[in-house]
Amino acid sequence: xxxxxxxxxxxxxxxxxxxxxxxxxxxxxxxxxxxxxxxxxxxxxxxxxxxxxxxxxxxxxxxxxxxxxxxxxxxxxxxxxxxxxxxxxxxxxxxxxxxxxxxxxxxxxxxxxxxxxxxxxxxxxxxxxxxxxxxx
Amino acid sequence: xxxxxxxxxxxxxxxxxxxxxxxxxxxxxxxxxxxxxxxxxxxxxxxxxxxxxxxxxxxxxxxxxxxxxxxxxxxxxxxxxxxxxxxxxxxxxxxxxxxxxxxxxxxxxxxxxxxxxxxxxxxxxxxxxxxxxxxxxxxxxxxxxxxxxxxxxxxxxxxxxxxxxxxxxxxxxxxxxxxxxxxxxxxxxxxxxxxxxxxxxxxxxxxxxxxxxxxxxxxxxxxxxxxxxxxxxxxxxxxxxxxxxxxxxxxxxxxxxxxxxxxxxxxxxxxxxxxxxxxxxxxxxxxxxxxxxxxxxxxxxxxxxxxxxxxxxxxxxxxxxxxxxxxxxxxxxxxxxxxxxxxxxxxxxxxxxxxxxxxxxxxxxxxxxxxxxxxxxxxxxxxxxxxxxxxxxxxxxxxxxxxxxxxxxxxxxxxxxxxxxxxxxxxxxxxxxxxxxxxxxxxxxxxxxxxxxxxxxxxxxxxxxxxxxxxxxxxxxxxxxxxxxxxxxxxxxxxxxxx
Numbered sequence: 083x084x085x086x087x088x089x090x091x092x093x094x095x096x097x098x099x100x101x102x103x104x105x106x107x108x109x110x111x112x113x114x115x116x117x118x119x120x121x122x123x124x125x126x127x128x129x130x131x132x133x134x135x136x137x138x139x140x141x142x143x144x145x146x147x148x149x150x151x152x153x154x155x156x157x158x159x160x161x162x163x164x165x166x167x168x169x170x171x172x173x174x175x176x177x178x179x180x181x182x183x184x185x186x187x188x189x190x191x192x193x194x195x196x197x198x199x200x201x202x203x204x205x206x207x208x209x210x211x212x213x214x215x216x217x218x
Numbered sequence: 219x220x221x222x223x224x225x226x227x228x229x230x231x232x233x234x235x236x237x238x239x240x241x242x243x244x245x246x247x248x249x250x251x252x253x254x255x256x257x258x259x260x261x262x263x264x265x266x267x268x269x270x271x272x273x274x275x276x277x278x279x280x281x282x283x284x285x286x287x288x289x290x291x292x293x294x295x296x297x298x299x300x301x302x303x304x305x306x307x308x309x310x311x312x313x314x315x316x317x318x319x320x321x322x323x324x325x326x327x328x329x330x331x332x333x334x335x336x337x338x339x340x341x342x343x344x345x346x347x348x349x350x351x352x353x354x355x356x357x358x359x360x361x362x363x364x365x366x367x368x369x370x371x372x373x374x375x376x377x378x379x380x381x382x383x384x385x386x387x388x389x390x391x392x393x394x395x396x397x398x399x400x401x402x403x404x405x406x407x408x409x410x411x412x413x414x415x416x417x418x419x420x421x422x423x424x425x426x427x428x429x430x431x432x433x434x435x436x437x438x439x440x441x442x443x444x445x446x447x448x449x450x451x452x453x454x455x456x457x458x459x460x461x462x463x464x465x466x467x468x469x470x471x472x473x474x475x476x477x478x479x480x481x482x483x484x485x486x487x488x489x490x491x492x493x494x495x496x497x498x499x500x501x502x503x504x505x506x507x508x509x510x511x512x513x514x515x516x517x518x519x520x521x522x523x524x525x526x527x528x529x530x531x532x533x534x535x536x537x538x539x540x541x542x543x544x545x546x547x548x549x550x551x552x553x554x555x556x557x558x559x560x561x562x563x564x565x566x567x568x569x570x571x572x573x574x575x576x577x578x579x580x581x582x583x584x585x586x587x588x589x590x591x592x593x594x595x596x597x598x599x600x601x602x603x604x605x606x607x608x609x610x611x612x613x614x615x616x617x618x619x620x621x622x623x624x625x626x627x628x629x630x631x632x633x634x635x636x637x638x639x640x641x642x643x644x645x646x647x648x649x650x651x652x653x654x655x656x657x658x659x660x661x662x663x664x665x666x667x668x669x670x671x672x673x674x675x676x677x678x679x680x681x682x683x684x685x686x687x688x689x690x691x692x693x694x695x696x697x698x699x700x701x702x703x704x705x706x707x708x709x710x711x712x713x714x715x716x717x
Contacts, residue, residue: 087284129258133285196259198244214231 088126091118092133096141136195145174148193150183150202155190167194243306245269248286250298253447254492255289257304263287266346268307273297276327277304278311278449281493288493290449292327310346313457314339315464320408323425323439326450326457331441332425343460345453349515356521358555358582361591362473362530365401365643366394368573368636371595371653372602373558376586377471378519378528382550384535384542385560389572391534393640394558395475396424398532400431401643402473408465409437410474412458415451415481418443427641442485451485459516459529466520466527474517478534479510483546500545510546511553556580569637575602589696591646594653598632601657605629624662631661634669647691648677651684651705660709664716676712684708 095114099107118124139146147167149155155163160178167176171194183191188203245259255277260269269277269289275298281288291298313328316339323332330337358376375381383391399409411428413421421441428434438461442454455476462472476482483506490503498504510533517531533554535547540561542551551557556579565572584592608626612618618626635656638644644652652673655661664672681688687705690697697705 087286089285129285193244196243196245196261198242200242210232 088129089133091123092130092137095130095134096137100141139177143174144177145171145194146177146179148179148181150181150186150191150193152182152184152186152188154182155180163190163192167192243308245287245304245306247271247298247300247302247304250295250300252488252492253291253295253449254489255291255295255298255304256286257289258286260287260304260306263306264310266310268309268311270305270307271298272302276311278453280489281495290452290489290493291447292449292453293447295447310344311453312342312344313460314341315343315461316340319438319461320436321434321438323421323441324457325446326440326442326454328457328461332439341464343464345456345460347460347463347516349512350518350520350524354518354520354524356519357585358519359585360519360528361586361588361646362398362407363401363405363646364394364398365645366397366571367638367644367649367652368571368575369394369558370587370646370649371591371636372575372599373556373573373578373580374582374584374587374591375530375532375556375580376519376582377530378517379556379580379582379586380514380517380531380533380554381580382533382535382554382557383560384537384547384551384557385572386537386540386562389560389562389565390570390640391536391560392420392424392477394560394571395477395532395534396427397641397643398473399428399437399475400433400641402436403432406471407436408462408470408472409433410458410462410472411437411439412455412474412476413439413441413443414454414476414478415442415444415485416477418445431641448485448488451482452489455479455482455513459513459531462529463516466529467525469526471527472529474529474531476513476531476533478536479550480536480546483509502545506546507549507553510550514550514553555582569633570640571638573636575599576606588646588691590650590691591653593696594650594657598653598657601625602629602632605632627662628656628659630666631664631669632656634666635661635673637670647688650691651677651680651687654705655709660713672716675716676709679712679715680705680708683711 099110102110118127123130135146145167149163164176164178168174186202186204189201189206191202191205192199243260243262245257247255248258249256257269260279263279263282265279265282267279269279271277271291275291275293275295277289277291279287279289289304314337316337318337322330322334322337324337325331358378360377362375362377364370364375369375383394385391395411399411402409411424421439421443425434425439428437440454440458440461442450458474458476462474465472483502486506486509487502491497491501495503514531514533517529519528520526533550535550537544537547542548542559559574559577560572561574562572564574587595604625605628608622609629612622612626635652655676661669661672684705687697687701690701
């Protein structure tokens, strides 16, 4: 009963498209969409695309990192963050995707695939509350 | 405490705390139904690892698939929503344990439910653990005194044994288990009662009964009630045995009761079907045997070199219309070291406990009996079996020879002696005296309807007039000739006064 996962589909799309010329690719894209529609998979398209971008990034030695902050991050800080993340992920090139989010109150929140480095004020306050109530 | 001191301390705490920041693995809830969540992400999660939901509920990863994991939610799942962030903890499901847990009632994840306040735990024990290996074990040779005559005499249970209690509904399965707990007072035994899918009213009654009998001092109740999620019912017996292992690791003997494993199997079936695992016979999943075998294998007697201690397990199985060849009963029968088989017919005939002596066995057998008990009860099972056969046979004709008549009369008295009221455990030495009188023929001329009265009187009389015999049985577990003469005299004297 091997069900085909979204990951399988994303990988298949990647294998079909890679190493093709741009012209060939533009022929393939409508076919892929028709395939997804036929298999009733269009509702799962966002997840499939997310997985596809991860597969492409992996193949190209890149890693996508989403970073949330309250204000725009300074260039210098960005370079520092990139350097540190690159070290953590085995020298892969880090592609930063910035997002402004007031709800985190302050600090940064970095998401890489399914890992989260939460340095936001909101998280710290929450953790501090937990820590102080637990230890008393 | 000065203000300065408070500030200093708080500062230190905050400094300690800052160092705790780390990378977390998170996933998102994709689907949620009936206490099961499908979660994306969490790539490096282990099987049966704990995860936390935003509202503090815990979950356990059971299914690890290519692009998602199946999580069972331990607790209230009504506040969890699609898209919620799920965090991995890196720890296998564990339960808090401490000596303070004695006398408490906790739920399947070790949180008190008895309203007696917070439970301070010094340690946690993993819920799933591999059973002790061969080299750490020792044969079963010490008795568990259940205080129930028919069990202690005919189906003896030893410390470290797994004895199944099986029967239809309303045949007294739980009653046997509760009597066994009540009788452990002063026997150096810790008891764990795991209630799986039982009515809360029943649990309340049991707790009140144990409290009244002074048994809560050495008992822990683990409960996953009928109103709680199937995930909790699935975890509860493992939580119970983890608590038992905590005490066994201190070298103590533990008695654990799983009431009942049929409902446990049903809860696991529910979870498995929701997780879309393929169903097998009676729609149970393929690993339902392993579900119970790995649980019951954790009952053991450890040898002194590895710290001693034991876990004796009394799993309970409820059958439908006496069908012990259904899937779950046959499985559990084959796992355990014997079974106590209770029958509706016997129950309504007034033979209570309604133990069917013929189909009940204890595979550990008499090595777990004290010598005195072995001596008086040795032939009892055979006598009863012969009695049953003769009883059926004698219905056809009235011309019976004297030996047969004698056997029949003896059998009827044996059945009468083995009847016992609920919550009235009998001490081992009293059992020895009663069975001695029975098997040596002292009861043959007592009218059947006065047997109970005779037994009661004999125990009271002999306790005062055969002290030497009692002393020997309690201290040396066997009597000598002088002791036996002492008891014989006491019985004869008592018989003269009993009219």
